[in-house]
Amino acid sequence: MSFNAVTAAPGAVAQVFGWHRVRVVLFASLALGLLISVGSAATPVLVWIARALIVGLGALMAFGVAERWPVRLPAWVGRWFWQLLALVVAVPLAALLAYWVTVGGNPQFVENPARFIGFAQLSFAGIFFGLWIGLGAMVRQRETLARDQAMAFELERSELARQALDARMRLLQAQVQPHFLFNTLANVQALVEAGSPRASEVLGSLIRYLRAAVPRLDDSSTTLAEELDLVRAYLELMRIRMPDRLQFSVSAEVEAIEVSCPPMTLLTLVENAVRHGIDPSEDGGRIDVSVSAQDGRCRIRVDDSGVGLRATGDSLGTGLATLRERLQLAFGREAGLRLTARETGGVRAEVEFPMPRRSA
C-alpha cells in the first residue's frame, strides 16, 4: 500500500529536533559565545557561552515548532518565511531569558547600559547567525527531499522496467497456443491425406504465422505492416478450419502501415475476436480489421459480429489485459484500448496510440 498521508510522516519529531540540528546549534552557540566574550572583558567566557547556548536552543525551538505548527498556513505565507520570522522573534526573547538566568533576576537594562549593549549584541549576533543557519537547514532539507524523490523516482523506474519484463515474459508464454497449433496441423494433415492442392497453401500460411509469432527475443516492436501480414495468415488459417463460420476483411491506410507498435498488438485483438466472438457462435460471423492514421494518431479497429460481450464465466481478458499493459508500457497514457458492444451484435475493439514522428 502506498499513499501519502498529510499528517506528519513517521519520525517527524526526531527530524525537527534531531541530533544533527542540536549538534549544529551547540557548536554555533559555543562559537558565538566565545566571539562575544572577546569584546567583553568584564563577563566570564563561560557565562557568555551559557547565554549563547540559551539563545541558540531558543532559536532552534522556535524554528522547529514553526516548521510543524500550524499544520496549515495561509497560502500567502511561505513556510520558510514563517520559520525565519519565528526565529527572529525568538532570539531577543531567548537573549532576555539568558540574561535573566545568568544575572539571577531582572537584568535592569536601564540602570545598566553595558548589559543592554551586551543584550543587543547577543540578539543581533543570534539573529544574524540564526538566519544563516536556518537557511542552511532549509537548503539541506530540500536536498534531502530531492534525494528522496530521486530515489522514489528511480524505484518507480525500476518497477516499470520489471513490469515491462513481466509483460514480455507473459507475451512469450502466451504466443502460439498448442491447442491452436495442433488443431491447425490436424487440418493440414487432413488436406495432405485427401490430396488437396490447398495443403501447400495452408502450410504457407502456417509458416508465415509461425515466423511472425514465434518470438524474436531482441524485438520490442514491429511495424503494423508485419502485424497485418501476421493477422492475414492467422485469419486464413482460421478460415480453412471453419470455412462455413468465418468471413473476414483486412484493410489499412498506406500512411499507417510503416508505424511501429508493440508486437502482437493487432494479432491479440483478432485472436480475441475469433476466440470470444466467432468460435463460440454456431453460425460464426465476420471479422473486419482496419488500420488508419488520423491527426498523428494511429487507430486499429477490429469489429466482429460474434456472440458479443457475454456474461462472466469465459476467460476473456488474459490476452487483452496483457496487451493493455504492453501498450501502457510503450506509450503511457497516450494509448487507449476500448471494447464496445456493437449495436448490430458483436464487439468492436479499438486501439489508439500516437504515431512516432518521421524523423524518429
Add this chain to the structure above:
Amino acid sequence: MNSPAATALIADDEPLLREALVRLLANAWPQLQVVAQARNGREAVEQFEALQPAVCFLDVHMPGISGVDAARLIGHRAHLVFVTAFDQYAVEAFAQGALDYLVKPVEPARLADTVRRLKERLRAAQPALNTEALLQELATRLQRTTAAAPLRWIRASVGQSLRLIAVDDIDFLRSDEKYTSVAWRDGGAPSEALIRMPLKELVAQLDASHFVQVHRSVVVNLRSVSIVKRGENETADIHLKGRSEVLPVSRSYLHLFRQM
C-alpha cells in the same frame, strides 16, 4: 445389437477434421457406417436422437453445446469417444475417468486401439459406460479452468453503449441502490459508468489488495488515491489522482489508513 453393421456419429466444428476422421475410420473399421456428421453439440444431440447411432465421436470443443455437454445429454445410450486437440486438462480427466478419447491429429495406431475396444464392447453387447457422474465432474472442471481467472474486465453501460472496462482503470465504485456506479478512466479521462450489480457482489470478485472498502457505499482503488486527509471525529477524506471527487472514509474503515 444384432445388426451386423455398427453405426456412428461424428461431431466436430471443423469440416476438414470431420472428413479426416471419416477417412481414417474407413480404413480402421470398414464395416462402420458413419450415419451422421454434426457441426456442433446441438446438431450432434439432434442427430443422435433421430438416428440412434451406436458410437458417437464427439469433439470436446464445439460452439454452443460442448462435446462434454452433448455427451451428458446422450448419456449411456451410445458408446462415446471424445476427440480433442492438445488440451492437458481434458486429456488428464479422460485418462483418469477411463473414458475413450482421441487426440488430434488422430494417429491411426491409436485409432485402431479405440476401434478394437469398441468392437469388443459391441460384440459382447455390453451397455455403454454410465458416465454421468464422471462427465458432470469433467464439465465443471473444464468450466473452472476457464473461469478461475480473477476479474479483469467488467461490462458496464456508458451512456447508451455497453463497454468492457479494465478493472485497473477503475478509480472507485459507489453503491447506487441496485446499481453500482463506476468511476473510471476512459483513456485517461475521468468517466462514469453504471453496472447492474450490487456493490457487495462486485467487490467479492475484485482483487482485495487493490480495492478496499472505505465506506458502507464506497470502494476505492488504492492506486488511484493521491492523499488521505484526516478530518474531525475519527473520519478522513480521500483525494484522488486527477479527479475532483472527494471520498469519505468512515470511522470503521479508518484503520486502513493509519500510519505504518
